[in-house]
Amino acid sequence: MTRIFTLILAALLAASTTASAQGPLRIEITEGVIEPLPFAAPSFIPENAGAEQMAAQITQVIAADLANTGLFREIPRNAFISTVTSFSSPVQYSDWKAINAQALITGAVAVSSDGRVTVKFRLFDVFSESQLGDGLQFVGTTASWRRMSHKVADAVYGRITGEGGYFDSRVVFVSETGPKNARRKRLAIMDYDGADVQFLTDSSTIVLAPRFSPTGDRVLYTSYETGVPTIFVLDVASVGKRALGEQPGMMTFAPRFSPDGNTVVYSLSQGGNTDLYRMPVGGGPETRLTSTPSIETAPSFSPDGSRIVFESDRSGTQQLYVMPATGGEAVRISFGQGRYGTPVWSPRGDLIAFTKQNKGRFHIGVMRVDGSEERLLTASFLDEGPSWSPNGRVIMFTRESQGPTGSPSLYSVDITGRNLRRVPTNGAASDPAWSPLLP
Amino acid sequence: MNLTNKALLLIAGLAISACTSPSQFGDGENTVDLNGPGSTTVDPLGDVTSTAYFNSAVGDRVLFAVNQSTLSPEARQVLTAQASWLIDNRDYTIVIEGHADEQGTREYNIGLSAKRASAVQQFLVQNGVSGGRISTVPYGKERPIEICSQEACYSKNRRAVTVLQAGIS
Numbered sequence: 146m147t148r149i150f151t152l153i154l155a156a157l158l159a160a161s162t163t164a165s166a167q168g169p170l171r172i173e174i175t176e177g178v179i180e181p182l183p184f185a186a187p188s189f190i191p192e193n194a195g196a197e198q199m200a201a202q203i204t205q206v207i208a209a210d211l212a213n214t215g216l217f218r219e220i221p222r223n224a225f226i227s228t229v230t231s232f233s234s235p236v237q238y239s240d241w242k243a244i245n246a247q248a249l250i251t252g253a254v255a256v257s258s259d260g261r262v263t264v265k266f267r268l269f270d271v272f273s274e275s276q277l278g279d280g281l282q283f284v285g286t287t288a289s290w291r292r293m294s295h296k297v298a299d300a301v302y303g304r305i306t307g308e309g310g311y312f313d314s315r316v317v318f319v320s321e322t323g324p325k326n327a328r329r330k331r332l333a334i335m336d337y338d339g340a341d342v343q344f345l346t347d348s349s350t351i352v353l354a355p356r357f358s359p360t361g362d363r364v365l366y367t368s369y370e371t372g373v374p375t376i377f378v379l380d381v382a383s384v385g386k387r388a389l390g391e392q393p394g395m396m397t398f399a400p401r402f403s404p405d406g407n408t409v410v411y412s413l414s415q416g417g418n419t420d421l422y423r424m425p426v427g428g429g430p431e432t433r434l435t436s437t438p439s440i441e442t443a444p445s446f447s448p449d450g451s452r453i454v455f456e457s458d459r460s461g462t463q464q465l466y467v468m469p470a471t472g473g474e475a476v477r478i479s480f481g482q483g484r485y486g487t488p489v490w491s492p493r494g495d496l497i498a499f500t501k502q503n504k505g506r507f508h509i510g511v512m513r514v515d516g517s518e519e520r521l522l523t524a525s526f527l528d529e530g531p532s533w534s535p536n537g538r539v540i541m542f543t544r545e546s547q548g549p550t551g552s553p554s555l556y557s558v559d560i561t562g563r564n565l566r567r568v569p570t571n572g573a574a575s576d577p578a579w580s581p582l583l584p
Numbered sequence: 585m586n587l588t589n590k591a592l593l594l595i596a597g598l599a600i601s602a603c604t605s606p607s608q609f610g611d612g613e614n615t616v617d618l619n620g621p622g623s624t625t626v627d628p629l630g631d632v633t634s635t636a637y638f639n640s641a642v643g644d645r646v647l648f649a650v651n652q653s654t655l656s657p658e659a660r661q662v663l664t665a666q667a668s669w670l671i672d673n674r675d676y677t678i679v680i681e682g683h684a685d686e687q688g689t690r691e692y693n694i695g696l697s698a699k700r701a702s703a704v705q706q707f708l709v710q711n712g713v714s715g716g717r718i719s720t721v722p723y724g725k726e727r728p729i730e731i732c733s734q735e736a737c738y739s740k741n742r743r744a745v746t747v748l749q750a751g752i753s
Contacts, residue, residue: 325731351726373721399691417702419695440695463692486689500689529689549731
């Protein structure tokens with residue numbers, strides 16, 4: 146992937162002291178924030194003629210990224226006392242304290258005649274009257290202005306929460322059109338916030354459940370273009386694709402990358418029996434991982450690549466199991482009421498997200514990797530298919546509405562169960578898979 | 585499905601329109617034929633070797649209980665009739681489509697519908713149909729024929745459909 150940005154850690158304001166991350170401006174995400182942190186984001190200063198619109202758009206995307214987390218609340222600009230007219234002028238802390246802004250984000254945008262955009266920003270802790278972290282500057286093309294905005298928001302989020310951000314990321318999903326009994330499906334990719342949708346396949350055949358490679362450059366998915374479910378690997382930049390295996394007629398589905406991107410674990414159905422296998426992503430010999438008459442599917446590697454969590458109905462109903470990544474004895478980890486499926490290991494390694502069916506309802510939930518501390522985050526007629534944000538703090542999933550006109554949408558929810566939101570898509574959408582943070 | 589009723593319908597000649605296409609998915613058009621057994625019209629000539637006759641009079645599909653792939657006595661009755669018809673009509677190859685209702689996760693339902701299609705395949709082979717004529721496709725919950733979110737629809741979507749294709753056996 147080409148490097149779009151040059152990141153310059155510049156001491157833009159030598160006079161200011163850098164506030165410690167232990168200062169008062171701090172959100173502990175795991176606490177389940179009840180009261181969002183109020184911030185002010187005056188429109189970034191256009192540093193040359195022609196940068197006004199870009200500056201306004203960039204500020205909007207940054208503010209929306211932060212507000213949509215549910216951890217932050219944007220103070221409306223008509224409440225502002227101070228006007229920021231220059232990126233270098235000193236901050237009037239008292240004016241921002243008076244409107245209870247705990248964080249202040251200032252910035253400036255320049256657009257050069259050859260189409261280069263420079264975005265710089267500073268983050269201030271208003272109540273301790275100090276700058277939080279150094280000023281940062283991003284340089285990119287006009288086409289990448291949204292990514293630069295997300296990078297600024299990721300930096301602000303990171304400095305205040307102490308966690309990695311997730312805004313500069315993408316989501317691959319299945320775009321759906323048509324009635325419930327004649328649905329057409331296409332693979333599509335978009336920014337995490339629903340912007341910049343691009344289609345990766347046409348709607349001539351069924352496509353299902355895409356997954357990103359660990360570097361986000363490739364996508365694994367299941368397609369019916371050969372007549373039976375078959376795994377394909379797609380290169381995101383060129384949109385070129387090829388079948389994973391070479392044996393025609395093999396029914397394969399539910400593919401997932403290993404953390405090093407070299408191996409694919411998947412389901413293979415033969416004579417009606419579905420088991421888990423692994424294969425090098427470039428093709429080559431397959432290794433059988435399970436051998437039971439039950440249905441084994443929806444595998445997911447642990448972030449260190451040593452273990453695989455998957456679902457099996459070997460006990461009579463769908464439940465979650467963990468086994469070594471090379472196969473071997475599987476340990477059941479789900480023991481609550483109902484059926485458990487689609488386990489996904491968190492990128493932090495601490496939790497497993499899943500779909501649970503119980504008493505006619507569907508839930509997205511999380512549990513520790515040993516199955517303890519199960520928590521259900523959602524409930525509806527049909528929620529399924531969780532996917533983790535790059536920082537392991539947010540889960541995106543499919544929610545399908547009920548009845549003859551029912552259709553799927555994408556939703557996201559915090560791992561605390563708060564901040565349930567519909568992810569905007571143009572039309573019906575399902576099977577979201579979140580990319581890693583982009584380079 | 586009641587074979588006697590089907591036969592009576594045929595004899596009474598109630599249906600006079602041309603034969604309809606079989607219920608077949610994955611043909612690239614994603615067409616859906618809502619004519620399940622009982623509503624499919626019958627060839628006016630009563631051509632007992634036709635696809636239309638097979639679909640309506642013999643019965644092209646069997647239904648399953650929730651999360652099950654075992655064949656009910658009713659299903660075995662239909663499949664026994666399918667097997668003897670298929671033995672008599674060797675000019676068709678057979679694709680068995682497995683399906684599930686929407687009450688399940690997507691990938692599990694593919695595994696479940698593969699089991700259903702395979703159960704039908706095995707029954708037909710055990711009853712004399714050449715295994716070389718039969719292939720299967722698991723559609724999971726991707727191709728419902730009924731669209732309500734109630735058991736009345738779910739029960740018809742949990743199905744395995746025997747789709748005939750002209751071909752050399």
